[in-house]
Amino acid sequence: MEYNFKQIEKKWQQYWEENKTFKTPEDLSNPRKCYVLDMFPYPSGAGLHVGHPEGYTATDIYARYKRMKGFNVLHPMGWDAFGLPAEQYAIETGTHPAVTTRKNCDTFRRQIKGLGLSYDWDKEINTTDPKYYKWTQWIFIRLYNTWFDEVLQKGRHISELTIPEDILSSGKEAVRKYTDSKRLAYYADALVWWCPDCRIVCSNEEVLNDGSHEKCGNIVEKKNLKQWMLRIPLYAERLLKGIDNLDWPEGIKEMQRNWIGRSTGAEVDFKIEGMEETLTVFTTRPDTLFGATYMVIAPEHVLVPAITMPGYKESVNEYIRVANLKSELDRTDLAKEKTGVFTGRYAINPVNGKRIPIWIADYVLTGYGTGAIMAVPAHDTRDFEFARKFGLPIVCIQEPDVEDRARRDRIINGDECWTEDGSYINSSDLSTGIDINGLNKEAGIARIIGWLESKGLGKAKVNYKVRDWLFSRQRYWGEPFPVIHWEDGEISILDEKDLPLELPEMEKFQPGETGESPLSNAVDWLEVTDQNGRRGRRETNTMPQWAGSCWYYLRFIDPDNDEQIFDSEKEKYWMPVDLYIGGAEHAVLHLLYSRFWHKVLYDLEIVSTDEPYTRLFNQGMILAFAYENEAGAKIPADQIEERDGRFYNGENGTEVRQIVAKMSKSLKNVVNPEDVTMRYGADSLRLYEMFMGPLDVMKPWDDRNVKGVFNFLVRTFRFFSNDANISGGPEDVEILKGLHKTIRKVEEDIGTLKFNTAISEMMIFLNLVYKKGKVTRETARSFILILSPFAPHLGEELWQLLGHESTLAYESWPGVNEEYLKADIVEYPVSFNGKMRFKIEVPANLDRDEIARKVLADERAGKWLADKSVKNVIVVPDKIVNVVTR
RNA sequence: GCCCGGAUGGUGGAAUCGGUAGACACGCAGGACUUAAAAUCCUGUGACCUGUAAAGGUUGUGCGGGUUCAAGUCCCGCUCCGGGUACCA
Numbered sequence: 016m017e018y019n020f021k022q023i024e025k026k027w028q029q030y031w032e033e034n035k036t037f038k039t040p041e042d043l044s045n046p047r048k049c050y051v052l053d054m055f056p057y058p059s060g061a062g063l064h065v066g067h068p069e070g071y072t073a074t075d076i077y078a079r080y081k082r083m084k085g086f087n088v089l090h091p092m093g094w095d096a097f098g099l100p101a102e103q104y105a106i107e108t109g110t111h112p113a114v115t116t117r118k119n120c121d122t123f124r125r126q127i128k129g130l131g132l133s134y135d136w137d138k139e140i141n142t143t144d145p146k147y148y149k150w151t152q153w154i155f156i157r158l159y160n161t162w163f164d165e166v167l168q169k170g171r172h173i174s175e176l177t178i179p180e181d182i183l184s185s186g187k188e189a190v191r192k193y194t195d196s197k198r199l200a201y202y203a204d205a206l207v208w209w210c211p212d213c214r215i216v217c218s219n220e221e222v223l224n225d226g227s228h229e230k231c232g233n234i235v236e237k238k239n240l241k242q243w244m245l246r247i248p249l250y251a252e253r254l255l256k257g258i259d260n261l262d263w264p265e266g267i268k269e270m271q272r273n274w275i276g277r278s279t280g281a282e283v284d285f286k287i288e289g290m291e292e293t294l295t296v297f298t299t300r301p302d303t304l305f306g307a308t309y310m311v312i313a314p315e316h317v318l319v320p321a322i323t324m325p326g327y328k329e330s331v332n333e334y335i336r337v338a339n340l341k342s343e344l345d346r347t348d349l350a351k352e353k354t355g356v357f358t359g360r361y362a363i364n365p366v367n368g369k370r371i372p373i374w375i376a377d378y379v380l381t382g383y384g385t386g387a388i389m390a391v392p393a394h395d396t397r398d399f400e401f402a403r404k405f406g407l408p409i410v411c412i413q414e415p416d417v418e419d420r421a422r423r424d425r426i427i428n429g430d431e432c433w434t435e436d437g438s439y440i441n442s443s444d445l446s447t448g449i450d451i452n453g454l455n456k457e458a459g460i461a462r463i464i465g466w467l468e469s470k471g472l473g474k475a476k477v478n479y480k481v482r483d484w485l486f487s488r489q490r491y492w493g494e495p496f497p498v499i500h501w502e503d504g505e506i507s508i509l510d511e512k513d514l515p516l517e518l519p520e521m522e523k524f525q526p527g528e529t530g531e532s533p534l535s536n537a538v539d540w541l542e543v544t545d546q547n548g549r550r551g552r553r554e555t556n557t558m559p560q561w562a563g564s565c566w567y568y569l570r571f572i573d574p575d576n577d578e579q580i581f582d583s584e585k586e587k588y589w590m591p592v593d594l595y596i597g598g599a600e601h602a603v604l605h606l607l608y609s610r611f612w613h614k615v616l617y618d619l620e621i622v623s624t625d626e627p628y629t630r631l632f633n634q635g636m637i638l639a640f641a642y643e644n645e646a647g648a649k650i651p652a653d654q655i656e657e658r659d660g661r662f663y664n665g666e667n668g669t670e671v672r673q674i675v676a677k678m679s680k681s682l683k684n685v686v687n688p689e690d691v692t693m694r695y696g697a698d699s700l701r702l703y704e705m706f707m708g709p710l711d712v713m714k715p716w717d718d719r720n721v722k723g724v725f726n727f728l729v730r731t732f733r734f735f736s737n738d739a740n741i742s743g744g745p746e747d748v749e750i751l752k753g754l755h756k757t758i759r760k761v762e763e764d765i766g767t768l769k770f771n772t773a774i775s776e777m778m779i780f781l782n783l784v785y786k787k788g789k790v791t792r793e794t795a796r797s798f799i800l801i802l803s804p805f806a807p808h809l810g811e812e813l814w815q816l817l818g819h820e821s822t823l824a825y826e827s828w829p830g831v832n833e834e835y836l837k838a839d840i841v842e843y844p845v846s847f848n849g850k851m852r853f854k855i856e857v858p859a860n861l862d863r864d865e866i867a868r869k870v871l872a873d874e875r876a877g878k879w880l881a882d883k884s885v886k887n888v889i890v891v892p893d894k895i896v897n898v899v900t901r
Numbered sequence: 902g903c904c905c906g907g908a909u910g911g912u913g914g915a916a917u918c919g920g921u922a923g924a925c926a927c928g929c930a931g932g933a934c935u936u937a938a939a940a941u942c943c944u945g946u947g948a949c950c951u952g953u954a955a956a957g958g959u960u961g962u963g964c965g966g967g968u969u970c971a972a973g974u975c976c977c978g979c980u981c982c983g984g985g986u987a988c989c990a
Binding site for chain 2: 265266267269273274280296297299300311353376377378379380382383384387388389390391395396397398400478479480599602603706707708709712713714715717719720721722723724726727763771772774775776777778779782785842843844845846848849851854886887888889891894895896897898899
């Protein structure tokens with residue numbers, strides 16, 4: 016029989032759809048559950064690319080395997096459908112984003128269904144559906160009404176916030192201000208990145224190192240706008256600690272740790288000469304206070320105007336003006352060359368009472384620590400550079416641990432910077448009574464902090480790099496905030512019964528020049544009046560795309576629930592997500608934001624687990640071959656001619672080099688999954704994507720290799736669909752052994768997501784089957800079952816040909832019989848001094864001495880033993896024999 | 902700069918706890934079938950050397966050292982490539 020994949024795949028996709036084969040079980044009494052989740056896609060107009068089926072196939076194999084092992088499986092799919100492209104398209108063509116989105120979702124759904132993935136389509140969700148974003152708004156309200164209790168390290172309802180007496184007595188406005196300062200979501204003026212091209216605010220994360228917008232590549236600028244912010248740093252410690260217990264790739268865990276950026280040190284207060292206020296700095300090296308010879312504050316520091324002395328106003332203002340003009344690009348470019356300006360003012364070093372100058376420089380950032388530093392040029396490279404440039408004093412306070420005499424002298428004299436540990440010198444003062452001379456770094460830090468705290472001059476402090484999360488965009492196509500700004504300045508939040516607040520119908524989507532969202536033109540929607548005639552405006556910002564994806568895994572549990580965000584019995588049953596697969600590009604942001612929301616929901620007792628995703632796996636990007644000439648210029652793939660394994664530019668015949676690059680339209684090397692399914696079928700596409708290499712690494716697509724797995728499927732079909740190959744009677748011993756080895760290997764590899772080696776093992780078995788020519792019905796049954804998660808259409812078809820009436824999706828996974836795997840005879844490779852020379856078969860039950868005797872007695876051993884004496888014979892059971900000679 | 906990965910035949914890749922390097926697949930070569938080609942099936946295939954052959958030897962996992970009976974795997978020092986991050990005090 017011919018392998019007619021088109022007919023077979025269509026038939027079974029229809030069967031699964033009609034019979035709702037993959038409907039999630041309603042019965043929650045089965046203690047074995049498995050929630051297998053893909054990162055849901057943004058349905059772009061371009062349709063599916065080959066990267067999508069990679070992760071989807073992996074989770075599908077896993078989900079199908081778990082069903083066969085008797086688990087209740089939740090395996091859903093949906094659409095992260097808010098986002099810029101649909102809105103951009105609306106601006107250009109007037110097509111409503113909802114229309115574009117619906118069309119794109121339909122395409123994606125159709126394409127995904129063509130891959131034979133075992134999703135429960137009854138659980139499909141779409142972030143742009145008001146029935147979905149109602150609950151995104153609902154969560155926002157909860158964030159707004161939550162404060163973080165730092166003592167309990169826990170989010171609590173705002174009604175449980177204790178207002179200090181002095182604030183209570185200062186009136187309603189003070190209480191409101193205090194309360195707002197504690198909410199996890201707050202509205203504030205924020206200096207934000209603005210992309211003039213997209214006319215959109217970007218989060219710090221969306222701005223690349225060179226100062227360009229990651230989406231469009233244009234240079235962004237700073238702009239002051241009213242924005243919603245989320246206080247994610249309050250959860251920094253919880254988010255950091257939680258990482259340790261997750262079954263995630265170490266690299267991703269490390270990236271999250273770095274992003275959170277915890278550092279320990281101290282805050283130290285410096286008196287400012289002639290002023291009441293003190294200048295507080297954060298430092299990780301309070302032990303180097305004796306080396307602090309000047310201070311630097313950021314250009315945006317609040318004390319700049321007060322600190323600047325009259326004669327210095329002009330130069331300071333000029334410096335600040337220039338610093339503000341600098342885009343991030345300039346700041347990075349000029350990173351090597353430090354700039355700064357003296358304020359004319361001095362501070363007092365608390366450890367020795369010395370006057371030290373206060374400077375302003377943009378190498379000190381407003382957003383980190385207190386926006387001010389004490390500069391220790393002898394032991395900090397940045398301060399060293401700055402001090403050198405502006406001729407500030409450099410005092411070495413640590414004896415460097417270096418052999419090189421000349422280098423040591425340079426360091427001691429302040430001509431070179433020393434950032435390693437060492438024992439302190441010049442670090443005592445009689446007037447203040449502090450002395451750390453002779454100590455090392457650890458002890459020095461402890462003693463200084465103790466001294467600072469006892470004198471009330473400072474305290475130990477932990478700082479985090481992670482900043483407040485900018486949570487609004489000046490866009491139409493996003494979730495509206497359930498917020499009204501009243502004319503008297505009050506902000507009110509919609510009542511839950513009024514949710515969802517739907518987006519108004521509009522015809523023009525052009526954003527304003529000034530940073531106002533298109534929503535500001537929806538007058539009827541925008542303007543509201545309360546019972547007392549007070550007028551207000553709805554929030555015109557919308558939520559960023561992260562919002563919908565932050566919690567979608569929770570809605571999958573109970574997507575049609577109109578009463579609640581989800582049924583909590585169901586939530587308790589299905590959570591946490593057991594396996595979550597997606598691209599590494601979401602390593603930090605999506606996963607961190609999502610964990611943050613989840614922890615808040617956990618604190619509010621809305622979800623039952625502290626972490627959402629138990630096990631995470633990132634698939635590697637699929638690359639493609641590309642071609643470049645001598646000069647490194649890229650040549651489109653469709654112009655390339657191949658001859659004898661070399662590549663030539665078809666236009667002019669010059670030889671070009673084959674390289675591996677990202678798929679791109681300009682290189683003409685984009686692979687469309689539908690082309691592959693047309694030519695070889697969905698099962699081949701699935702199998703190839705899994706066979707290419709390990710799931711987590713980048714790997715290049717090579718069309719030729721698809722033939723390899725296609726061939727395997729053809730051979731499988733041809734053999735098992737032919738009744739003449741299926742025999743009765745007892746099974747061949749080698750086949751039995753091979754089969755059980757294969758079952759075991761495939762099972763192990765599915766568990767560790769090493770699908771490439773699982774497939775290779777099945778290929779080995781099929782080769783054996785071809786060699787033998789016949790298998791029993793029972794063997795055919797087992798092999799078809801273990802192959803079916805990988806090639807489900809083929810699996811179902813063969814299963815039916817074997818005489819079964821219904822789907823194999825819930826058949827139990829074949830067991831491994833260890834009996835068949837035992838060997839009577841073991842083949843040992845025999846090496847002499849580590850070099851393998853020959854192989855010897857010995858009965859499995861021999862002990863080491865007997866094996867050694869047998870090896871030495873073998874005639875082939877003689878050649879290697881001539882005029883040498885045997886020093887030792889190492890026998891590693893079931894592994895190897897090594898004869899050591901002299 | 903710092904942090905994290907990686908480097909194995911012509912190609913994608915395999916190798917559990919240190920134990921036969923190159924499984925499986927592609928490609929290539931030879932053969933069978935065919936008028937021929939495609940498809941299919943069979944055989945061979947890291948490099949180098951000896952040999953008509955059978956067979957045997959040397960060498961070999963980015964580079965240089967080391968530990969070990971034994972190193973792709975462990976340790977030390979590099980090179981190159983990829984990802985993240987970037988004046989974070």
